[in-house]
Amino acid sequence: MHITGRGAAAAQLSGDVALGLVLTGTLLLTATALAASWGGSSWLLGLCTGTVVGALALLRRRHRFGTALAGLGVAAVAVVVARLAGLPGEPSPATALALAVLVASAVRVLPAGQATTVAGGGLVVVVGSWLAAAPFTSDVSVVPTVVTAAWLCALAAGLLGRLLVARREAAVDRVRRDERLAVARELHDVVAHHITGIVVQAQAAQLLLARGGTPPGSPAQPVADAVAGIESAGAEALTSLRRVVGLLRDADDASPVAPGPEELTVLVDRFETRGPRVDLRLPDDATGWPPEVTTTVYRVVQESLTNVTRHAPHARAVSVTVERVADGVRVEVSDDAPARGRADPDRGHRPGTGQGYGLVGMRERVEALDGTLAAGPRPDGGWSVVATLPTGPRPARPVRATGQEEP
Incomplete structure (x- = not known):
């Protein structure tokens, strides 16, 4: 079932509120844990980085590509700063969660080139996190492990969403094609049949008038001209109808449906x-x-x-x-x-x-x-x-x- 209109807006708002609460709680827990274990202001970098990247995650729908690149850039800078200043490894769990949302959103919706760029940027942050943690003890490797897991989950979620959208669009295309074929059959079997009948009857009427004789200027001449016009208009309508049927059926040999300047001349002559x-x-x-x-x-x-x-x-x-x-x-x-x-x-x-x-x-x-x-x-x-x-x-x-x- 698809959710549209107010339902979709309400669902997005609820999701953003839930994400904001989770990010806020994770930031506070991480800052408290770092203050207790590392002391001093060791928690400040992680709190600032997580806040900025979290805000970008909440604003991702405004510009998915830009917010994703900005979030990855902030995280990469945080990794370098933490390594040089001897602070706890980055990205923090809150930052990793926000990056996962940004990467998943971009991979799911953006064009292939931009989605690949964002996914590659996430890989760069993951590699940088591992390199920054390498000189330390194995206990510190928990941070890059969490970042790697978040990146992989984001890729999986984004690719799965992309696949579901592609399958849904393919299903919609199949339904539309079936509907076009049904309309084409109706036009061909019903409307074309009636128009053909009109043309045939107009031709028969012209034969009858010709047998009775319609010299120029006679009272029957306007009738003959009108019948001839009916035949001409019916034949053109039948030709146009066949073009539309071919277009609906996606026929390779369908006649072109883009009238050129010569068609305008014919249209004007018929109007006159x-x-x-x-x-x-x-x-x-x-x-x-x-x-x-x-x-x-x-x-x-x-x-x-x-x-x-x-x-x-x-x-x-x-x-x-x-x-x-x-x-x-x-x-x-x-x-x-x-x-x-x-x-x-x-x-x-x-x-x-x-x-x-x-x-x-x-x-x-x-x-x-x-x-x-x-x-x-x-x-x-x-x-x-x-x-x-x-x-x-x-x-x-x-x-x-x-x-x-x-x-």
Whole structure:
């Protein structure tokens, strides 16, 4: 069972409180024992080191790699200082416990390179502890033994947690793949069947109209044109559906799903058959863009033209501009429909009013690529949709392992 939301936060807080109490108790017991056996201020170094490393362990989630390296560095300095000053061996039990938490946390969550660095740093502290204790009697070797045991336990706990997360993610991937396959089967067996029926019926209707004769300008000509449009749209929908099915099935021979500039031309030509004229402006070279960018450009233009059809029936001209900008690509779709000629936003789900899902879907697509989207009336009349998409490398996002984190 996975713990999320408030449950996960409460579990983490409880774990940190428990860790803090254990560290505090261990520090006090160690300081008391050293004061009684070694006397003087022999306990001070261990208390200060354990306090600093313990605090880093409690703050590990803020920056696991940095806190782990800092804790190991403090422990290494303490080993050297204790050896030179003739003080009790370091790291102390409290410091060893805090280091174990830092190492286990880093090995479990961090990328392989950083996790290996932290594990290697722990080994350096272990070796340094043994070297510092070597000139002394065997009784002093208890300290490096404890440090070694803590390091090994931390590695085991971190690797086990890493393995469990990997297995859980693999299970989630299998479930998602099964769901995609189920959706693909439904699309192929049900939706594709119905679309194929629509295309076939449209073709049959065209044959009947052709037999009856439909000379240009006759009353039946608009019907013939509409039926031809239905066949064309159905065939394109069937092609797109097959692409989606191939993508869901991870088929190696699936058609590419990133429409290029030529697809925008086809989209605009199809729109002009039932809507106002469109002034399409494309960059001279639109190659080299990531596929998710070209797909989003196409979807923004497609949804914007659909909105013109639905909500701006009095528009006489539409402008579609796709251009390169300093750090990406800019898309603008605008029309010249008067405000009073637009659909009632409460009924027609006018773009920019928060009604319906067209604008929401566009915004989600654009923002998923760290872009921006603005939609609204133009100062000189009409409506415009402007999207800006970066085409360079996207900054890495923090990845959270699924499930509950370690306490």
